Amino acid sequence: MNSVFVKILQDSTVFRISRLLKVSETDVGNNPQQQSQNSQKALKRVKTALALGSNMGDSQAILEAAIATLVQTPGIFLEARSNWYKTKAVGPPQPDYLNGCVALQVEMLPHELLENLLKIERQFGRVRQERWGPRTLDLDLLLYDDFIVDTPNLQIPHPGMRDRAFVLVPLAEIASDWVEPVSGRVIKELLKEVDCSDVHLWADG
Numbered sequence: 001m002n003s004v005f006v007k008i009l010q011d012s013t014v015f016r017i018s019r020l021l022k023v024s025e026t027d028v029g030n031n032p033q034q035q036s037q038n039s040q041k042a043l044k045r046v047k048t049a050l051a052l053g054s055n056m057g058d059s060q061a062i063l064e065a066a067i068a069t070l071v072q073t074p075g076i077f078l079e080a081r082s083n084w085y086k087t088k089a090v091g092p093p094q095p096d097y098l099n100g101c102v103a104l105q106v107e108m109l110p111h112e113l114l115e116n117l118l119k120i121e122r123q124f125g126r127v128r129q130e131r132w133g134p135r136t137l138d139l140d141l142l143l144y145d146d147f148i149v150d151t152p153n154l155q156i157p158h159p160g161m162r163d164r165a166f167v168l169v170p171l172a173e174i175a176s177d178w179v180e181p182v183s184g185r186v187i188k189e190l191l192k193e194v195d196c197s198d199v200h201l202w203a204d205g
């Protein structure tokens with residue numbers, strides 16, 4: 001079997017978590033409770049990528065403030081950020097979006113990171129309405145090292161990322177050689193296959 005698929009995280013608290021811990025598997029033994037306790041305090045830094053989007057309110061100010069909030073969160077460290085792009089909305093008719101991406105180092109498990117993202121979205125007045133509807137702030141977890149996560153509340157890589165020019169254009173600025181682990185292809189190659197005509201560099205950004 002392809003080694004990538006061996007790394008699928010089923011239950012991030014106990015399954016294959018030793019790869020993310022500073023301590024070795026032999027140190028933590030096979031006791032899931034002990035592994036879980038260790039995961040609270042001894043996680044390695046993991047490279048992740050997020051997509052940010054907004055099409056309600058002062059989008060640029062909201063996105064800048066969201067990045068500031070992310071970097072103030074314990075266990076989250078900013079590595080790189082893209083420019084902002086004005087993009088035509090995909091989905092129901094609604095105003096254009098401002099989109100961008102960040103690369104982070106995090107000392108937290110994927111589900112903990114998602115919890116933080118959802119909390120920050122709520123902080124910025126995000127109200128969940130229709131699917132793909134307008135929003136003050138959308139934070140999507142795109143990539144978490146080369147892990148594949150397929151759980152009811154979290155899928156990584158983000159399932160939409162391979163087809164979305166509004167994600168791939170900014171992501172290619174900061175992570176062009178990162179391999180998207182489901183397709184096995186690098187971001188700059190995925191970018192060649194999407195129509196980028198509705199994605200424009202935002203002059204103010």
Ligand SMILES: Nc1ncnc2c1ncn2[C@@H]1O[C@H](COP(=O)(O)OP(=O)(O)OP(=O)(O)O)[C@@H](O)[C@H]1O
Pocket residue numbers: 114118128130131132133138139140141142152153154155156157158159160
């Ligand atoms: N990789 C991921 N990043 C962010 N949310 C995710 C991810 N995988 C699953 N989710 C789930 O999706 C929910 C967010 O849905 P949301 O309303 O933001 O979808 P959407 O932004 O309208 O559509 P899309 O996810 O296709 O961009 C979250 O509550 C979360 O549980």
Ligand SMILES: Nc1nc2c(c(=O)[nH]1)N=C(CO)CN2
Pocket residue numbers: 052053054087088089090091097099132133138166
């Ligand atoms: N251009 C653009 N369109 C979207 C976006 C987005 O961020 N940018 N987000 C959506 C829901 O996640 C739906 N449509």
